[in-house]
Structure formats: structure tokens, C-alpha cells
Amino acid sequence: MTTINLDEDLINRVRGGEKWAYRTWEPDWIAVVLGRSNQAALEVHEARCLEDGVPVIRRRGGGGTVVLSPGMVVISVVIQVDHQLHFQEHFWRINTFIIEALQTLGIAGLSQQGHSDICLGSHKILGSSMYGSRNLLFYTASLMIANDLSLIDRYLRHPSKEPDYRQGRSHQEFLITIGRDYPHLTVTKVKAGLDAHLPARLVDHSSP
Numbered sequence: 001m002t003t004i005n006l007d008e009d010l011i012n013r014v015r016g017g018e019k020w021a022y023r024t025w026e027p028d029w030i031a032v033v034l035g036r037s038n039q040a041a042l043e044v045h046e047a048r049c050l051e052d053g054v055p056v057i058r059r060r061g062g063g064g065t066v067v068l069s070p071g072m073v074v075i076s077v078v079i080q081v082d083h084q085l086h087f088q089e090h091f092w093r094i095n096t097f098i099i100e101a102l103q104t105l106g107i108a109g110l111s112q113q114g115h116s117d118i119c120l121g122s123h124k125i126l127g128s129s130m131y132g133s134r135n136l137l138f139y140t141a142s143l144m145i146a147n148d149l150s151l152i153d154r155y156l157r158h159p160s161k162e163p164d165y166r167q168g169r170s171h172q173e174f175l176i177t178i179g180r181d182y183p184h185l186t187v188t189k190v191k192a193g194l195d196a197h198l199p200a201r202l203v204d205h206s207s208p
Helices: 009-014 046-052 087-104 150-155 187-206
Strands: 021-024 030-035 056-057 066-068 072-080 110-113 117-120 123-132 134-145
Touching: 009 021, 009 072, 009 134, 021 066, 021 187, 046 150, 056 087, 066 150, 072 087, 072 187, 087 110, 087 117, 117 150
Parallel strands: 030 056
Antiparallel strands: 021 072, 030 066, 072 134, 110 117, 117 123, 123 134
């Protein structure tokens, strides 16, 4: 199993002197992505992945295992930091910016729950992960808009660790897409809303 280096160009830009770099993108493929310390045998239905030709890969940062697929928006942020803030504070700030952007699209009932999730009501719509190296912080999140949630049941076991607010719920009971409650909000529209709001807020976040 290899570590995935998506958005390596963003990391290199910040290592090269830029204060921050940012991207939103929609996967056009399906993959299972393990957090840095996750074990595939515990988190993944490996035989199903092999049968369907779905790769199981590992990312730099921690957090839980996810299925990336079309219908999601992946949000990637790299920032120069002085490490005066702990990871949790960076999660809270960046997720707050994302909530603000989604609220501009008319989405109500958003909150932060667990370690680094965003919820719509009591259901998770976004999970995020973070990696730090020297004065660099790499945040990445997957936002569920119109993705096929049955893929998560097919490829992921019930997580070995879960936040208290999940309360043992299955994937189908716990997760939701934005499109279920807001069917007019396509991936394109949500991505445009994020891109219109987040860069200006990241400038503030990366300022000394």
C-alpha cells in the first residue's frame, strides 16, 4: 500500500514561499483512502475492493477511512503556520469558513461535531484530515453533495473508532448528502460557492 500524494503541487508552492494554497475538486474515480494510522483489515472490506478494482491507498494525515467518488468535492488547503495554534483550532477555523460558504448557498442547520466533522442536522456531510510538517499545515476534507452513499457501505466496515455523536449508527443512518435536502445544489454550484468564499477567509487565517 502506498501513501497518496494528491495536491503535492499545493504543498510545494507553500514550501516554496507562498503563504497559502487552495483547491477544490471532484473525484472522477472511486478509491478507499485510509488515514495515516488506520489498518485496512479493520476498516475496509478488502475483498470487495479487490473484486471491483477499487484501490485502497493511504493519505498523509490522520482521521478516519473514506471513500472518494464522483459527487463529492474535495477541499484542499495548505498554509504556512507558526504552530501557535493546535490542530484542533485549525480544524475549527477552517471548518467555520466552510460552514460560512455553505450558508451563503442557503444551507441551514450546519454545525461542527466530533473531532473535525461538519454536520447537517445530526448527519455528517464532511470529514476532514490534517497533516503538519515544520511550518506547514495541510488540511483536506471530503464534502458529500451527490455521491452514492451505498459505496461507503460496500467498501467500508463500521469504523473501529467513532465520535460520541455517531452513537453507533450505521453509515446509512449517520451520513447524508447535501443533495438530499437541497437537490438544486449540484457539485458545480457548491464548488462555486466554496471558491467564492474560502480564499478571502484563508488570507485572514494565514496572516500573522
